[in-house]
Structure formats: C-alpha cells, structure tokens
Amino acid sequence: MILAEAIEVTRRYGDVIALDNVSLQVAEGELVGLLGPNGAGKTTLASLITGVRRPDQGRVTLCGGDPRDPRTRKALGVTPQETGLPATLRVGEVVDFVAAHYPDPVPRAELLDQFGIADLAKRQTGGLSGGQKRRLAIALAFVGRPRVVVLDEPTTGLDVQSRRGLWDAIKAYHAGGGTVLLSSHYLEEIEALADRVVVLGHGRVLADDTVTAVRGMVGVRRVSFALAGEPPALPGVVAVERHEDRTHLLTPDSDALVRALVASDVDFRDLEVAPTSLEEAFLAITKEPATAAA
Template identity: 40%
Template sequence: MVRMTTTTAPPATSAVAFERVSKAYDGVPAVDTLTLDLRPGETVALLGPNGAGKSTTLDLLLGLRRPDSGTVRVFGGDPRAAITAGRVGAMLQSGGLMGEVTVRELVGLACALHPRPHPVDDVLAHADLTRIAGRDVGRLSGGQEQRVRFALATAGANDLIVLDEPTTGMDVTSRQAFWATMREQADRGRAVLFATHYLEEADAIADRVLVLYRGRLLADGTAAEIKARAGARRITFDLAGIDEAVTERLRSLPFLAGLDVSGRTVRLRSGDADATVHALYGLGIYPHNLEVAGLGLEQAFVAITEAEEAKTA
C-alpha cells in the first residue's frame, strides 16, 4: 500500500465542534440541540436507525446546510472555509460520478482542484484503482465506484475525512484494506468520522461511537462503554419442541430485556443473567448449548434505542 507523505497543517484542539445545534424540516426536528466534539487522530463511528439525523449531521458538518440554531465549527471556523482550504475530504452516498471519463481522468481532476493535492498515481494506488485507471467510470461495479469515491475524498492532504457508508458494495478483502488505510490516516493525526450500518466495523475500527436517535446524541463512548451502558447480557441456548406455550413461559422470565426465537435457538437479553438462567430451570425448561456473554455492539445498540423508544412512546 502506497504511503502519501504530504504534511498536514497543525491540528486545532477540536476537528469538529457542534454546540446545541438544531435543524428541522417542515417543523420536524432532524437534529435536536446536538452537542459533540471530535478531536484530531480519532476514528469515530456515527450510528443510528433510519431517520436518526445522521445525514443531516453530516450535511451540517460539511456546510451543505446551515443550522436553525447553534454553532458548527470545523477546525475552529466555518465549515465551508475549512473545505475551501482543503482540510476536509468527504465520501458521500449522495451524488453521482461522471460516467463518461476514465478513473484516472476523474481522480486527476480531483487532485488538480485540491489546494494540497497528492500525486495522482499515489491516490490511485492508495485506493487500489491502478489496474482499472483507464476504464470508464460508467463501467465500474458498485464496489469499484466506492473506491473511486474514496480516492476523490483523499485526493489531497485533508485533516478531516468524512465517510457515509463507505464500504457498501465492497468485498471482504477490499473492506479490510480500506479500514487499514483509514487507521493509517488517523495514526497520522487526521480525524476520521464515518456513518455505517455495519456495526461490526464500528466495533472493530472506531475509537469512539456516537449513537444518534431522533436527532439527539443518545450515547458517546468507546464500543466497550456503549456495550456496558446497555446494562444487559446475552443468553443463547437451544430447545427442542418450542411452541407458543413455551414462548409465553420464556416471556415471564425475570429481568428479561429481549426475546428472539429462531427455529430451535432462543436468544435472550437480560439485565441479570444469573437470575434469568436460575428462573429458566425453575420453569422446568432445560436448555442445551447454553451460552452467557456480554452484548455485542449491535445488540447493545438495539437495547439502547429500544429503551429510548419505550420512554418516548
């Protein structure tokens, strides 16, 4: 993998700062008094269900929209000023690519327009595009298009890289190479912010995880802290002959926070796994292949958002 050695500008204390930022559409809040701070060298995952406000948050950060109230600062100033200065690179799902030009021509244009460009050949190699540099963009696969978008986002020495669902359409090998590159960017002092539906990526890659829900910041911490905050453990086991009567008995278990039955496999979330398992045997239910473990990030995310949904219902 080619290393690009252009020196970046000295980082500010905060790469991104939102201070009580709100944005509504037709009276419906998309972002609601959002306050957050991103620092140089961090890799931060932005999570949330559909409609949580992730896209609006990214639009505000990139200066594509203005807040109704509150302040958004990127490296201490206006987002558009930071972008004009070449300090921000973005890889967004929205917007098409010019299909009638070659990959090299499109990436070359991005480099030519960047205030602090990298050499075109380095950008192509970094995004694993060298072999298809002469191909028309309109003839690329979905995964190859994503790599082109990544090349456009890293055509110069940005101090902040913003990624919206960056690995959609990529195969496993491409995804691994992509995240190795992103970790390298963060190690060199750049801030990396990515929105994703692949929660296993957030768990493995992110230094911090931000959970948005209805435009508000519901959780902010490491993946381990988010999982601990969910306050539940996962219980998995097999049962023979599961019917509605058995399912109703399972629903009566103490400290139960979630129940899923798929074929012979039962998955529970419990606020007190010891008490739940003890009660399971007390009901005359004898599980096979019993496992008790902490929640993964995906299960913790579901637990946190479900708890918030219950409070606002």
C-alpha cells in the first residue's frame, strides 16, 4: 500500500522553481532516504507530503487522503528542520500535550526512555541544550504511534552517541512495520538506515534506487594504496584524494588503473579496490552540469 505519494508536483517561490514535476511514492514499511544539496527541494517536498504547503501543480496524498485533513494527519509523525518548543513547559508536559491529540499515544515514560531523554522529564524546555531539544522533537514525532513518519534533517547538531541512539530508535520503529521518509545531509545516516535512496537536485529526481544501485550509477571505483610522495600521472583518474600516507584515486576502470600503477614502478603497498561511497556517488549525481561554451 502506498502511504505517501507526490504525483508530478511543481512548487514555486516567486521566480524560483523549488520542485519541477517531481513524483515520489513511499510504500508501507519502507524507509526511504531523501538526499540533495541545499536548495534541491528536500524540505519543500517534505512540506507538501505533510500538508504544510500545497503544490502549485500536481497532487499529493497521505495514507490515501489529503495531507491537510486533520483526520489523515493523525496517522503522521513529523520532525521538521526547526521546531519551536514552549520554553516554560517541562519536557514531560510537552509530551503529554502532544499525546493528548492521539487516541492511543505511547506512554510518556516509555517514549522518553526509548529516545534516551527520561532524565529530562522535569526540565523546562527553555533550559535544554540544542541537542536535547532536537532529541525531544524527534521523540514527539513518534508519540501518536504513526503509520508514517517524516523526518527532515533529524539529527543535525547531535553528537555521535546521540545520533546513533536515535538511529536505533528509528530502526526499531521501522522493524515494527513503520514507514519513514528521512531527509538528511549525513550520508552515513542514509547508508545506515535507508532501504531506498531518492536523490534530488535542481528541483528534480536524479536517482531513485537502492543504496548499492545509487553508488553504482556513477560507474566509479576507488583505488587506494599507501605511497610516500606524490602519485604518478595515471590514465582514467577522475579524482585524487590524499589522507596521511594513503592515496585514493577514483576511476571508471579500476583494472586498467591498477595495471598502469604496476607498470609505473612506483613503490606502493596495501593496494585496495572498493566501490565508491554513497557520498562520492551523491556528489557525482548532483554535480552542476557543465556550461556550454558561448
């Protein structure tokens, strides 16, 4: 069953086209990662699916209904990029207030424990750190036992330990049959969580496939080795990276590159050939198209 769908949607802000004829389907039980550089349209797409904005053209559905209908929205959990919390309310009071909008909410203690903030229950939200506020905002998306959750840059500003703790909570929700649309700048986060990746760029869908397939779209592999000094000029190298004593070369033909490396007689060691990371694929897919010469 399709729980969230955008059908050929276009959204403009004045003369700027944020989304240009974009279509997306999120089926029940999927965890879909939404990637794209700043200005790609990720937040705009999330706002259409959650009913915050309307498309200028096209149609959006949520759980088969209108995402702006309060009855439909009861099946939705959301954490936007920025969340305003009432500064004088305690954390437990905020959870209780949000929970009162749902017929069968998660008990307060269970929710706070699940997201690692049980010790904050009596703290006023105005006194929380930025990371603590973010963890509370994410927890609130799950209080109503939603069928589908939309998380827009959920772990921005969190330390590594807090981020991984939230990953575990999201994984547990998904393992129980929950549906997630996750927008993130942390490519490691998408690799760790998503079943499927949708890459947005220039207001359009540039890729929609598994993590492995998105990596493979660019047809580039990473050849790494330890080398003292600068690497020789080798054919077919599209990018060079140096990290301490290791050299990383990106190439569409790793076999030919390795043969040329051996033939160069340079003193290298610890050779490794591996697929590109999702980050490398992401950067290649969203790269600005070259401008033709006048």
